[in-house]
Amino acid sequence: MMERMYLVVTMLLFGCLSASAQDSTRANILKEVEVVRPTYQREAGKLIMHIAGNKLFKTAANAMDVLKKLPGLEVGGDGSLLLSGRITPGIFINGKPQTMSAGELQQYLNNLSPELIAAIEVINNPSSQYDGEYKGIINIKLKPDITLGWKGMISASLQQNQYRQADNNLLLTYKSKKLAYTARLGYTTGTTIRRYYALQHLANTNIMATNTQMLTNNNNYSAQLGVEYAINKDQQLEVLLRTSHLNCTTNSFNTLHTTDSLAKEVLFNTSSNNNADPVQHNYAANLNYTARWGKTQLQVLTSLATIGNQQTEDIQNKNTLTNQLQEYWLTNMKNDIFIRTAQVDLSGELGKGKWRAGVKLALTTTRNELHYDTLSTANLFVTDSNRTNNFQYDEHITAGYITYERKLNKFNLIAGLRAEHTHSIGNAVTLSQVTKRNYLTWLPSLTVTFDITPNQQLHVSVSRRITRPTFPILNPFRFYFSPLNYWVGNPLLLPSKTSALTLSYSQKAFTVTVNMGREKDPMTRYPEYNPTTNILEYLGRNLPYNDFAGIETSAPVVVTKWWRMSNTLAGYYKKEQTPYHGVTYTIPITWFTVSGSQVFSLPRDFTFEVYYYYSSPNGDGLYFGRPLSYIDLSLQRSWLKGRLNTKVNYNDILNTYRVQRIFREKSIIDNRFTHWFGIRRAILTVSYSFGRSTYKGRQINKNEEENRAGM
Known part of the structure; x- marks a missing residue:
């Protein structure tokens, strides 16, 4: 009932x-509606979504398309992931960290075929077993090894809006009794578009409108080779090598159009052309070893990774009314990151329970140089000392944890304690500013699961997590949106600490999750406006605290044999203590999201889907956010006994996806801005499987530090 x-x-x-x-x-x-076989399943603090064979995901173009249907997970127009309205989750593959720079991660998820995914696990409140950095985890489980032999898959995806982009991938695997080889090649070419619009009433009552259009031409490729060697039935050695190269050219055209307070007389009109060539070269190697002796298991994970970023810019600012050159900048940026990690985990049984313990060492070195040259009145380029900078950052993290799991009748308990020691040195060479940090953080966790009936489960978990500043946000360089608008990193930022409680209830496919907690010293950006120069800069700082809460509910159902649907309803709350210009704002903010899909099985084995998303007005202590919505349409069919798969997707059919923010205190800054990411596009995806094995190789294993290094 x-x-x-x-x-x-x-x-x-x-x-x-x-x-x-x-x-x-x-x-x-x-009478007609029946619950599908559990699309969602709750297990030991994880919400498991089954992907393989599930008609709700047949039309998904890639893994990113699958992720946006997870309860409580939002995929932004820029490809960013947000869990439970506030968390950037860590991405795992087969239980191992899959973290990388933002661009590389998006390329990987956009190129990962849904046909390769068995299930996805969502962990809203990770235990002490996981690095303290992870406040949420998305674990993508690929289909397991099945037979010996070789197999391949080739896929191509063509996207079209105002511009065109193509993603091409080749996967080859071969497995014998002792050895397994995996090779993956990916190539992306084409252009993406993004626009930024801002309207600002200046201190002298003039009105300034900012329009920026950014075109990014991609020439990106990646390669991965994995070898697994089964030494014997209880020991396995794994070597993973990967490289990715993001070669882009970015053309940004910006206008600053200023009128009087009545918006009638044009006072000045400035245009800015920024031609940049951001390049990122990544190399990584992993050596992993697993062994089992009776009921005891050992796992050793090691990795080396280098991330190299380079970018030159040619920036010209002109007076559009007179065509006179006002400013001419040349920039040269170099960023090199070297990461070394080693982790050892040991697990076994003790009494009627299971124990697990481990240690981890992570060493990260980053070197950043930014050089500005400005055209002088003598028509010569000279170094701009106000913006030229050099920043060096070194971080050493040593961690250890222990957990114990015990089942008592219908209760399953997991208690854990993790300790992480951090030593870091940030050296802003040009500013002669050295910042040292040396601290120990204790991160306890407790998880209790109660099986009410075989089909009903109640889950409670509490934990404490730590969020360290990312390497780019510490970097005190200027990164420009427009000639009068830029953001600057802050090497003095402190890590934040989050204490959270999660409650969840599930009955077959129906799930409800409630989370709440407080984050101390949360990191944020805030605007500072100079009424004399009209420069608006965004600076980084820590806030005193951020209280948060949320509730999410979802239920996939079968209406008829040809109509399935899945819907998620979520509500969120947050209250930040935000000191700003002598006033402390503590504004409670509530909002809700509605998302879902309607999937129809059509004649001739076609599958048609309508996906929709809506977010009510939201914001933060300083900004008010407008509603956000979009609708996607998809059509899928398989051919040649399932070997050939074709999909057509039309995303954001009404072109409504825009991120809009309005500053609350107009007496300080009367400013509003809009980001448009160009997600309205048609996508054609064709994939073909060949070979005589269904072996799926393990994916690359990376770590938390690479994610924090992402630009």
Whole structure:
């Protein structure tokens, strides 16, 4: 009876029953609607979503398309991931960290075929077993090894909006009794578009409009080779080599159009052309070893990674009314990061329970140089000492943890304690500013799962996590949005610490999750406006605290044999203590999101899907955010006994996805801005599987430090 009540409520929430027909149709719907085999499953603090063979995901173009359907996970227009309205999750593959720079991660997820994914696990509140940096985890489980032999998959995806982009991938695997080889090649070419618009009422009552259009031409490729050697049935050695190269040219055109307070007389009109060539070269090697002796298991993970970023810019600012050159800058930026990690985990049984313990060492070195040259009145380029900078950062993290798991009747308990010691030195050479940090952090966790019935489960978890500043946000360099708008890093930022409580209830496919907590010293950016120069800069700092809470509920159902649907409803709350210009703002902010998909099985084995997303107005202590929404359409069909798969996706069909923010205190800054990411596009994806084995190689294993190094 309770199951049926949940289904009726879900149908009512998402418009499947009209109010006038509610009484007359309820009986018929209850007869026809059945719960699908658990698309969602709760297990030891994890929400597991089954992907393989699930019709709800047949039309997904790639792994990123799959991720946006996870309960509580939002995929931004720029490819960013946000879990439970506030967390940037760590990405794992087969239980191992899969962290990398933002661009490399997006390329990987956009090129990973849904056909290779068995299930995805969502961990909202990780235990002490995991690095303290992870406040949330998305674990993508690939389909397991099945037979000996070789197999391959080739896929191509073509995207079209105002511009065109193509993603091409080749996967080859071979498995014998002792050895398994995996090779993956990826290539992306084409252009993406992004726009930024801002409107600002200046201190002298003039009105300034900023328009920026950014075109990025991609010529990116990646390669990965993995070898697994089964020494014997209880020991395995794994070597993983990977490289990725992001070669881009970015053309940004910006205008600053200023009028009087009545928006009638043009006072000045400035245009800016910024031609840049950002390049990133990544190399990594992993050596992993696993062994088992009876009920004891050992795992050793080691990695070396280098991330190299280089970028030159040619920036010219002109007076559009007179075509006179006002400023001419040349920049040269170099950023090199070297990461070394080693981790040892040991697990076994003790009494009627299981124990696990481990240690980890992570060493990170980063070197950053930014050189500005400005055209002088003598028509010569000279060094701009105000913006030229050199920043060096070294960080050593030593960590250890222990957990114990015990089952008592219907209760399953996992208690853990983790300690992380951090030693870091940030040296802003040009500013003659050295910042040293040396601190020890204790991170306890407790998880309790209660099996009410075989189909009902209650889960409670509490934990403490730490978030260290990312390497770019510490970097005191200027990065420009427009000639009068830029952001600057802050090497004095402190790490934040989060204490969180998660409650969840599941009954078959129906799930409800509640989370709440407080983050101390959260990191944020805030605007500072100079009314004399009209420069608006965004600076980094720590806030005193951020209280948060959220509730998420989801239920996939089968309406008829040809109609399936899955819907998620979530509500969020946060309250930041934000000191700003002598006033402390503590504004409670609430918002909700609605997302879901309607999947229809059509004649001739076609599958059609409508996906929708809506977020109500939100924001933070200083900014008010406008609503956000979009609708996607998808059509899929398989051919040649499933070997050939074709998909057509039309994303954001109404072109409504825009991130808009308005500054709350207009007496300080009367400013509003909009980001448009050009996600409205048509996508054609074709993939073909060949060979005589279904072996799927393990994916690359990276670590938390590489994610924090991402630019």
